[in-house]
Amino acid sequence: MKISYASRITHHVLTFGLLANLLASCQPAAATTTDPNVFMTQAFETALAQINQPSATPVITDTPIPTATIPRTPPSLPAPYISSALAALDTPHTYVKDTCQYLADKWNPNNAAPGTIVMAIMLHGINREKADVKTDGMWANDFKKAMRDLKDLGFEAISAAQMADFMEHNAKIPQRSVILIQDDRKSGDNFNDHFRDNFIQWGWPVVNAWISFEDSIRNEVLPANVALEQEGWVDHQSHGYIHNTPMSDSSPDEFIKGEFEKSIQDLRQNFNKTPVAIIWPGGGFGLRPVQYARQYGYRLGFSINPRGPVMFNWVPLADQADPQRPAYLPEGYVNDPLMVIPRYWPYQIEQNIDVVRAIGNEAAKYAEQNKSIELEYYDIVCAPTLGSIPALVP
DSSP states (O other), X not given: OOOXXXXXXXXXXXXXXXXXXXXXXXXXXXXXXXXXXXXXXXXHHHHHHHHHSGGGSOOOOXXXXXXXXXXXXXXXXXXXXXXXXXXXXXXXXXXXXXXHHXXXXXXXXXXXXXXXXEEEEEEOOEESXXXXXXXXXXXXXXXXXXXXXXXXXXXXXXXXXXXXXXXXXXXXXXXXXXXXXXXXXXXXXXXXXXXXXXXXXXXXXXXXXXXXXXXXXXXXHHHHHHHHHHHTSEEEEEOOSSOXXXXXXXXXXXXXXXXXXXXXXXXXXXXXXXXXXXXOGGGOOOHHHHXXXXXXXXXXXXXXXXXXXXXXXXXXXXXXXXXXXXXXXXXXXXXXXXXXXOOBOGGGHHHHHHHHHHHHHHHHHHHHHTHHHHHHHIIIIIHHHHOSOOXXXX
């Protein structure tokens, strides 16, 4: 709002006129009467002089205009970590569809730290005589050495449920973890001779891929296995019912259903648990078997393809057949990495311990390099809905 020049003159003239009249009324009567026109002319000139003085200029404050809020542009997120230690056709596959939930789980300080890694190991026979060892087995002394080397290099064993929680939500587990999977039905002596010391010394569990087919072997080893499950360190999971016939996309629906339903029924009845993992019998799987496994509530599946270790939202798989390794079925097409987790064979343990450690260390550094970018993205895009990243709980 501005005051016009004429208005200011009029204002001052009226003011001085009023003052003049007041002063005149207070003066004693004079012999000579003052000419009012002269007095008004003097008042007008005085007012005009006051207006021309800088100090007389009124200060007008404009109404402030609110500053417009400029939307923040989220940064581009980095690509997933790639390891040069993987084979050419083995590439990391992600599976968490919600980017905001992934970042929330990844950077929650109460969860597993970035770079936390799991080495899944497949075991069959552990033999007392070296001459009896096959490709899928181990000599007892080599097994003990491998376990000691894993422990000395900072690895800790976890159960199937722990691994499922980690893979799904980045639940906290040891930063270097190993899941030991003893395939097939084994006697109580097998676990007592080869795994009990690990449990006594370090608290290590072992997963048993349990075959549920009802025959004389199962009935013979069942009581001891039930007792071991009740002790809490032998973790029985599903290895199918018939087992000897792998599941595939050509398998009839009734066969696939039977493999899952009868295994679940057996584990619930005898081990008082519902399995969370299917260790695929014979390493066979397929899109339909994976879909059925999900329908029956399985959270993990393990192949026999030794493609590498796994991390949260990071599973190395192949999308096509590899001429160099024709026995390894490509897994990418099932579009569910958690159901085709790779495992190392017994003879590959020692030669890959350092590889696994290196991948975990590299992944941790890569995550740290990109932390500020990912947290900025989360703050702009995700925090309004999911809230801030929580603080560390003591």
